[in-house]
Amino acid sequence: MTTLRLKSAAACPADRVLAGFKCLLFVACLLPLARAAWIVLSGEAVNPVEFITRSTGTWTLVWLLATLAMTPLRRFGVGGWPLKCRRMLGLFAFFYLSLHFLTYLWLDQFFDWAGIVRDIYKRPFITVGFAALLLMTPLALTSTQGWMRRLKRNWGRLHRLVYPTALLAVVHYWWLVKKDLSQPLIYAAVLALLLGLRLWWRWRRPSGV
Ligand code: HEM
Incomplete structure (x- = not known):
């Protein structure tokens, strides 16, 4: 009993730091949206629809890669906090993707379903982007503790779909760029590193990743 009380007392400051950090991260994840809204509303964007599409697309990719970076970070010994932030980052990736898709449906295509x-x-590039959206949707829908409990081992299996999703997302960007491939190349290199690390760990310790 005494040990338990001591343990929970010791865990409290760490929990509070983590909660504070998650609040900061939450605000940080909303900043790109606030910035985009500011630029559009102040009339600074030459082509607002293109600007919103590009901004939401870019941040979908950034948060998706950040989500994938959490497991390697933990394995590099920075503590347990990356895994506690992973779900929030993944949900923000999906949030930006929803805005990206909605911009396309509404402001770009005016809900012309036949054209879409x-x-x-x-x-x-639209085909692979759409495939990424289809793969990511069940991940977002089943991200709750309840679904984790219900799906048991299958939850982990299902959530491995994040790897093909990220691959499709990078291909989507790569295919839509016409001349300068430097940006998609950077995202592709980061993804290759994040997936390469996982393959390396799996190869060294087959049950470990
Ligand atoms: C995980 C899924 C997706 C990711 C990560 C993503 C990411 C991106 C990125 C990074 C850009 C370019 C930003 C730039 O030029 O700086 C972009 C542009 C675009 N995306 Fe996506 N996207 C995704 C899904 C989709 C879907 C589902 C659609 C529509 C069905 C779509 C339609 C577009 C369009 C129309 C553009 C603008 C192309 C242009 O400027 O010529 N994307 N996306």
Whole structure:
């Protein structure tokens, strides 16, 4: 009993630091949206629809890669906090993706469903972007503790879909860029590193990753 009380008392400051850090991270994840809204509303964006599409697309990719970076960070011995922030980052990736998709549906296509279906079918970068959206949706929907309990081991299996999602996301960016490939190349390199580390650990200790 005494040990238990001592343990919870000792855990409190750490818990409070983590809660504070998560609050800061939450605000940080909203900053790109606030900045984009400011730029659009102040009339600074030359082409607001293009600007919103690009900004939300970029931040979807950033938060997706940040989510994938949490496991390697933990393995590099920075403590347990990365895994506690992973779900928030993943949900923010999905939040920005929803805005990205909504911008496309509404401000770009004006809900012209026939045109949208044609676009998904005919333009390869839209096809892979849409495939990434389809893969990511069940991950966001099942991110709660309740779904984790219900799906048991299958939860982990399902959430491995984050790897093909990230691959499709990078391919989507790569295919839409016409000239300067330097930006998609940076994202591709980061993804290759994050996936490469996992493969390396799996190869060294097959049950470990
Ligand atoms: C995980 C999924 C996705 C990610 C990570 C993503 C990311 C991106 C990125 C990084 C850009 C370019 C930003 C820039 O030029 O600086 C972009 C542009 C774009 N994305 Fe996505 N996207 C995703 C899904 C989708 C989906 C589902 C659609 C529509 C069905 C879509 C439609 C577009 C369009 C129309 C553009 C603008 C292309 C242009 O400027 O010519 N994306 N996306």
